[in-house]
Amino acid sequence: MQYQFVSGDDHMDLAYIPASVWQERVPARFKDQAPRVEETAQGRRWVCEGKPWTFGDYGTMRGARLTGAIPRAGVVEEPEPWVFRPSTPRYRLEDMDRDGIDAQVIYGPPLPLSFQDQELRVACLQAYNSWLAEFCAAAPNRLIGIPILPMHDPTATVKELERVAQLGLKGALFGVFDAVKPVFHEDWEPVWAVAAEAGIPLSFHLGGGIRNARPTDPSRGQIAAFVAAVPMQLDEALCEIIFCGALEDHPKLKIVLAEAGIGWVPYLLWRMDHEFQKQLSSLVSIKTKPSELFQRQIWVTFEEDDIGLKLLSDLGEDKVIWASDYPHPDSTWPHSHKYIDEHMTSLSPTVKKKLTCDNTVRLYNLE
Numbered sequence: 001m002q003y004q005f006v007s008g009d010d011h012m013d014l015a016y017i018p019a020s021v022w023q024e025r026v027p028a029r030f031k032d033q034a035p036r037v038e039e040t041a042q043g044r045r046w047v048c049e050g051k052p053w054t055f056g057d058y059g060t061m062r063g064a065r066l067t068g069a070i071p072r073a074g075v076v077e078e079p080e081p082w083v084f085r086p087s088t089p090r091y092r093l094e095d096m097d098r099d100g101i102d103a104q105v106i107y108g109p110p111l112p113l114s115f116q117d118q119e120l121r122v123a124c125l126q127a128y129n130s131w132l133a134e135f136c137a138a139a140p141n142r143l144i145g146i147p148i149l150p151m152h153d154p155t156a157t158v159k160e161l162e163r164v165a166q167l168g169l170k171g172a173l174f175g176v177f178d179a180v181k182p183v184f185h186e187d188w189e190p191v192w193a194v195a196a197e198a199g200i201p202l203s204f205h206l207g208g209g210i211r212n213a214r215p216t217d218p219s220r221g222q223i224a225a226f227v228a229a230v231p232m233q234l235d236e237a238l239c240e241i242i243f244c245g246a247l248e249d250h251p252k253l254k255i256v257l258a259e260a261g262i263g264w265v266p267y268l269l270w271r272m273d274h275e276f277q278k279q280l281s282s283l284v285s286i287k288t289k290p291s292e293l294f295q296r297q298i299w300v301t302f303e304e305d306d307i308g309l310k311l312l313s314d315l316g317e318d319k320v321i322w323a324s325d326y327p328h329p330d331s332t333w334p335h336s337h338k339y340i341d342e343h344m345t346s347l348s349p350t351v352k353k354k355l356t357c358d359n360t361v362r363l364y365n366l367e
Helices: 021-025 058-064 089-099 118-137 154-167 186-198 222-243 265-278 290-297 306-310 336-343 349-363
Strands: 006-011 036-040 043-048 051-057 103-107 143-145 202-205 255-258 298-302 320-322
Touching: 006 255, 006 320, 006 349, 021 118, 089 103, 089 143, 118 143, 118 154, 154 186, 202 222, 222 255, 222 265, 222 290, 222 298, 265 290, 290 298, 320 349
Parallel strands: 006 103, 103 143, 202 255, 255 298, 298 320
Antiparallel strands: 036 043, 043 051
């Protein structure tokens, strides 16, 4: 397939995941506690482990998107009963064609799926990942699914990473805000080793890291503050993956900072280099400058970032990936080409194509 435009970060939101995914796929002993959809006076909602699932209320989620990407485009979210555009290959491909996008990298819900029972967590993530692999198989050159790894136990993380590699999925989500231990902890070493050997990029996606981690009250700007600040909360994970030595020890390991934006990254690279050369070289095991490790093994995605585009030379044109963020309210869909044409005018055609296509194609070996 000849790719012209590829989006490096899109989503399969909880509100669109088919209601049958977990009930039909988890072992029988988990069915009572596994996620299911209930009809209520307020609309449909997800229930898990006997409680409403956070951010899983269909009615609330739909209401929040009344001015979002899909309704904004005048397209029906549910073209058939219980059939949703983003989670049905036929309709999702139609939406991609409407936006002139050849392929999408598809993440799950942006906030971690919460479970109390860890065995249930593993069973449910396996079920979702298997369903995602089947979904992507409908158009494997166009639908690039990113499975969700369990983060409560590094051993479980490794096991599922090995399994999804066998399913043919091309990346995996390492949930830094859901992880039982910080990125730098040595217990994650087997994860880095497996990902490097399998050639699977691991993604750190935005979704937490601040006090305001699950905003609910818009009256004092809580939600706006969260949305504005959350991309930059990947700063700690970026520093940790570099300074812990994982990249230097595993030169084939690839890390993606997903939906992070790019404007803040050049400063942090400078800061890491500055401290490394000034005083930290005796405190860490790495011998390579942080910015050099970044250039070798880390990619970062953005949607709209005029400041970051001005600093592209400090980031490296081969390390930056554009994304439409379909189907979220702040997505450029279905007018992504309009954004690209208006905001990337200073870039050469070669550099523009790297950001909007080539870098993602190479990262995930789509060719």
